[in-house]
Amino acid sequence: MALIVHKYGGTSMGSTERIRNVAKRVAKWHRAGHQMVVVPSAMSGETNRLLGLAKELAPAKPGAAYGRELDQLGATGEQASSALLAIALQAEGLEAISFSGWQVPIKTDSSYTKARIESIEDVRVKAELDAGKVVIITGFQGVDPLGNVTTLGRGGSDTSAVAVAAALKADECLIYTDVDGVYTTDPRVVPQARRMERVSFEEMLEMASMGSKVLQIRSVEFAGKYRVPMRVLSSFTPWDIDLNEEARSGTLITFEDNEDMExxxxxxxxxxxxxxxxxxxxxxxxxxxxxxxxxxxxxxxxxxxxxxxxxxxxxxxxxxxxxxxxxxxxxxxxxxxxxxxxxxxxxxxxxxxxxxxxxxxxxxxxxxxxxxxxxxxxxxxxxxxxxxxxxxxxxxxxxxxxxxxxxxxxxxxxxxxxxxxxxxxxx
Amino acid sequence: MALIVHKYGGTSMGSTERIRNVAKRVAKWHRAGHQMVVVPSAMSGETNRLLGLAKELAPAKPGAAYGRELDQLGATGEQASSALLAIALQAEGLEAISFSGWQVPIKTDSSYTKARIESIEDVRVKAELDAGKVVIITGFQGVDPLGNVTTLGRGGSDTSAVAVAAALKADECLIYTDVDGVYTTDPRVVPQARRMERVSFEEMLEMASMGSKVLQIRSVEFAGKYRVPMRVLSSFTPWDIDLNEEARSGTLITFEDNEDMExxxxxxxxxxxxxxxxxxxxxxxxxxxxxxxxxxxxxxxxxxxxxxxxxxxxxxxxxxxxxxxxxxxxxxxxxxxxxxxxxxxxxxxxxxxxxxxxxxxxxxxxxxxxxxxxxxxxxxxxxxxxxxxxxxxxxxxxxxxxxxxxxxxxxxxxxxxxxxxxxxxxx
CATH class of the missing domain: 3.30.2130.10 (VC0802-like)
Incomplete structure (x- = not known):
């Protein structure tokens, strides 16, 4: 039995039908005997919709108070998608509970719209896992020392997932995304680009900092700092493919020095x-x-x-x-x-x-x-x-x-x- | 200077244009020297949209765990509308801050989807008011003793507003709604029905329990218990009408025994x-x-x-x-x-x-x-x-x-x- 963190992007959470598929995939892992934590993004388009409304109303000279409200607003997208995923898992016959950033809590600094995670409390999550539940944790957000909601900035859900995996000492953090792994370069530019089965953390960091959109760079930094084994894989494979096949797919970001390997x-x-x-x-x-x-x-x-x-x-x-x-x-x-x-x-x-x-x-x-x-x-x-x-x-x-x-x-x-x-x- | 609570329904919050109008109205009251607390509902349609998604995913036999997630989901509507209103107030040049139920906190029991308010902490809200800010508090929701989000059931934002007014010992709680007051009976049935300038709390309670949709009955009970002066008035008047005229409009729910009055x-x-x-x-x-x-x-x-x-x-x-x-x-x-x-x-x-x-x-x-x-x-x-x-x-x-x-x-x-x-x- 391993402790596994799954992260699903907005596209995977884009409709009730897709949320149901995510639930079925997570249920497959849970039934195979793993303790499961899931970090979803907001339903695709939702964060943009919310921030669009804010933009229509924004003050001419927005200050920190505006940033605070943007986060209070933006964080609702993940709270909603997380609750919906918990419901879909319950419909699959599993016990599931969703937590917002402040409920875990995921503690951050007060840099609204680009906060940094400082610590994650694991007590409540561990207790629910030990009780046999699937735990859903909202991506992208946390809470500052004064109890204000904060968000981590675009792509922050990757960072949330890796940070949660680090705090829980998870065995692996799987980032389900709309590409099937990390490529030697962008296949839209070079059709011959190949998916790498493994890539070192340092290389991934350089690739991410160069604008490879596969992973948010801060999530890679986090993975490096806490040596969280992290895998990027496709959310488009059928949910019922063989679990072992799925577990080996995508690209593993690794911290091992394979000196014996060319x-x-x-x-x-x-x-x-x-x-x-x-x-x-x-x-x-x-x-x-x-x-x-x-x-x-x-x-x-x-x-x-x-x-x-x-x-x-x-x-x-x-x-x-x-x-x-x-x-x-x-x-x-x-x-x-x-x-x-x-x-x-x-x-x-x-x-x-x-x-x-x-x-x-x-x-x-x-x-x-x-x-x-x-x-x-x-x-x-x-x-x-x-x-x-x-x-x-x-x-x-x-x-x-x-x-x-x-x-x-x-x-x-x-x-x-x-x-x-x-x-x-x-x- | 008085401490005034305004409550706005979903229709008043239905678009950025309408939210801007609410902000202008609140700003008018604030500039007249009042301390202002505003309790908004979710944007109209939003709660139904969210609960509709949940229904699509719902388990065959929903239990308490499902209710918990429904509340986690449903509460996001008011968190979003409250943040948007704070932003609109900032654009009006006011300092404004929004709080979710758990941030105030508004403490409730754990009866998901129909929780009852047990107490409201006033320290943080008072501090922000004293600092000159308009405080927005999400309607419809609270937090239970274990830190779970709860909602108060349909129409719960009225109850939130009155409960907040009671906790803060507000001078008056104004419920802005799509009717311009309480009528002698439903004007759709009796065209001669007249708006009452005042109605006693006991009468309002009987009217509410009889299905008059103007106010949620629990809000009236709350107003009675804590003797909160409460006024029902129209949100359709132009925001810039004279404040004194507005303050006298609608129907006042009163606790005074006017023995000298016929x-x-x-x-x-x-x-x-x-x-x-x-x-x-x-x-x-x-x-x-x-x-x-x-x-x-x-x-x-x-x-x-x-x-x-x-x-x-x-x-x-x-x-x-x-x-x-x-x-x-x-x-x-x-x-x-x-x-x-x-x-x-x-x-x-x-x-x-x-x-x-x-x-x-x-x-x-x-x-x-x-x-x-x-x-x-x-x-x-x-x-x-x-x-x-x-x-x-x-x-x-x-x-x-x-x-x-x-x-x-x-x-x-x-x-x-x-x-x-x-x-x-x-x-």
Whole structure:
């Protein structure tokens, strides 16, 4: 008997018919002797509907009080879907009980609309599990120290599920979603992309941070912190497929170092076209310029990703970084008004038509020359690299947006990801 | 400065446009210097939508666990509408905060779907009011001693509002609804029916128990228990009408004994066609028969209203009572199977085509002959009276359903309720 956490997304909970199918799937697991905790999202469309109503009514200058009410509002979607799932499980003849974030409680900080989980009480949930019940816990939400409802932000239900699994020391956390696993890259861009049977936690983290929509990055961080075995699998398989087959499907995110296994150099290609490039040209090369530029940007609550400072020439240097595209105009205004005059820089340039492409792989740790193989591959297709950023298991380049698909396909081929090789698939 | 509680029904909260109007109305009161607490219902249709989903999924034999989930589900409607109203108030430039039942907390027993309020904590609400905020409290719901969400049953938001007003010792509880007050009788039956400016709590209680849909009877009981001044008024007046005019509109439910004021003998005519008559004939007239008959009915959870036992003849008597029409078949089966054989009664008869018509008035306390005036009036129209039941301020008769409108109109005229007399209107 294992303790298993299932997480179902909004599409899986999208109608009473689908909720009934989720109940039948969960019942199958429960009848096989497992203790079951289920974390559902709101019915698809519900959260958008609610936040749409709020937007119609929103004050001109929304403050923290507005955020509090958004969470009070948004959290109702999961409370409703969780109760409906409990009812559907009862109709299957199981005992089931649903808990909202505050009932567990799932304790968070007070950052409305993007709260962070601080702790999860396991007493009540354990008691209900031991009494033979299936326990449903609302995703996406918690309660702050003052008893205010908080939500975790978009995709927060993944994080809820992993955090619950960590708190209960679950044997596995299964994320049922509308894709059947984690792929070497987006199959819409590279039809030859392959599903990985396993992917390391570190690789998953890099892929998630690159905009792979399969898992919310914070859920991966949580899984890593508490070493929760986590599996991404399809919610579209029939509910009555063999349980053992289902339990081996999808992609397992793993924390084991399989040293005996041949590791692929590169496991996947990630990409992201949500960013824009900002360059401050002709900056006097004096100590502290990075802080003077990026400090102002951070103060405006704008997140910065890749950062490059060129070598100095004639006592002047160029400084470039990327921000989210939505923040580009705001960033340029800010630099123009506050930073350029103070620094005496020559010019500020913005470019929204860029994208970031990354190769990700644990194997990069122990292989040399992986990055230069990437650069050569891009150069063969005449793709100009504008910025480079590296980490232990990732190399990212910023290129012209129009070359994105060409680059992803070329790299996918270059690192043999097109090949259905078993040793690779398990890397 | 007064502390005022407003309650808005689902129709008033039915769209963002209407919520905005509610916010403007509340803002008007707040700006006039009042501390404001608002209790909204769910957006119209929302509770039905949610419970409809639950019904689609419901187990064949729903138990208490199902009721728990229904409440967990149903309570989300008010949590959402309350947050939306808080947001709309913020857009009006006011500080506003919404609380769910568990956040106040509004403590109830654990009778899911029909819980009763046991106590209301006022600390947090008072603190927010003193900080200058408008406080929104979800109607219809509370939390039981184990932290489960409970709901109060249909119309429960009225009760929430009055209970909150009682706990906060509010100066007045204003129930905004889709009628502009309490009428001498239903204007759809008697076009001459008049709105009362005031009605005594006792009269309102009798009217509510007779099926007047203006207020939920429990809210009136609550108002009586804690002597909460309560006003029923229209939510359809423009939000920007003069506040003093608005504050005097509708019908005030009052606890004052206006001894100096001429009291009308009868204040209103109530009626109800939801009942059915059951007669057990030829019952041996021995002690305990009422208990033997009604005990069995009560054990089956069937509510009994009017009860009549005829005088005995030849050691036999007839016993009649009314039940809700929906319970008629069940009651007849029960009596036929369990009671008739045991008692040795002759026969059991059921009649669904009856109605109950009542005259209600505090003046009946001090006037004699009011009941016989009622009977004479009905007799003049050849309406046969089947059952009679009296209380201190009410006389009810059960008559053939087809005479209902005729009887109500005749009585409305008989007791001068058609006349727009000011002294009557204020009785």
């Amino acid at each position: 590791q692929a150099v590169v496991s996947g290609i990630a990409f992201n076209r949500d960013e824009a490039k900002v360059s401050v040209l002709g900056v006097p090369d004096t100590p502290g310029i990075a802080y003077q530029i990026l400090g102002a940007v951070a103060d405006a609550n704008i997140e910065v990703d890749v950062i490059i400072q060129n070598v100095s020439k004639d006592g002047k240097t160029d400084f470039s970084f990327t921000v989210n595209r939505n923040d580009l105009a705001k960033t340029l205004d800010l630099l123009q008004e506050q930073v350029v005059p103070k620094l005496g820089a020559t010019e500020v340039l913005g470019d929204a038509k860029i994208c970031k492409v990354s190769i990700v792989g644990i194997g990069m740790r122990s292989h040399v020359g992986v990055a230069s193989r990437m650069f050569r591959c891009l150069s063969n297709d005449n793709i100009n690299i504008q910025m480079i950023s590296t980490s232990e298991i990732k190399t990212s380049v910023v290129i012209d947006e129009k070359y994105m698909e060409l680059a992803v396909r070329a790299l996918h081929r270059e690192f043999d990801l097109d090949q259905p090789q078993d040793s690779l698939a398990k890397a | 009291q009308a003998v009868v204040s209103g005519i109530a009626f109800n066609r939801d009942e059915a008559k059951v007669s057990v004939l030829g019952v041996p007239d021995t002690p305990g028969i009422a208990y033997q008959i009604l005990g069995a009915v009560a054990d089956a959870n069937i509510e009994v209203d009017v009860i009549i036992q005829n005088v005995s003849k030849d050691g036999k008597t007839d016993f009649s009572f009314t039940v809700n029409r929906n319970d008629l078949a069940k009651t007849l089966d029960l009596l036929q199977e369990q009671v008739v054989p045991k008692l040795g009664a002759t026969e059991v008869l059921g009649d669904a085509k009856i109605c109950k018509v009542s005259i209600v008035g505090i003046g009946m306390r001090s006037h004699v002959g009011v009941a016989s005036r009622m009977f004479r009036c009905l007799s003049n129209d050849n309406i046969n009276i089947q059952m009679i039941s009296t209380s201190e301020i009410k006389t009810s008769v059960v008559i053939d359903e087809k005479y209902m409108e005729l009887a109500v109109r005749a009585l409305h005229r008989e007791f001068d309720l058609d006349q727009p007399q000011d002294s009557l209107a204020k009785a």
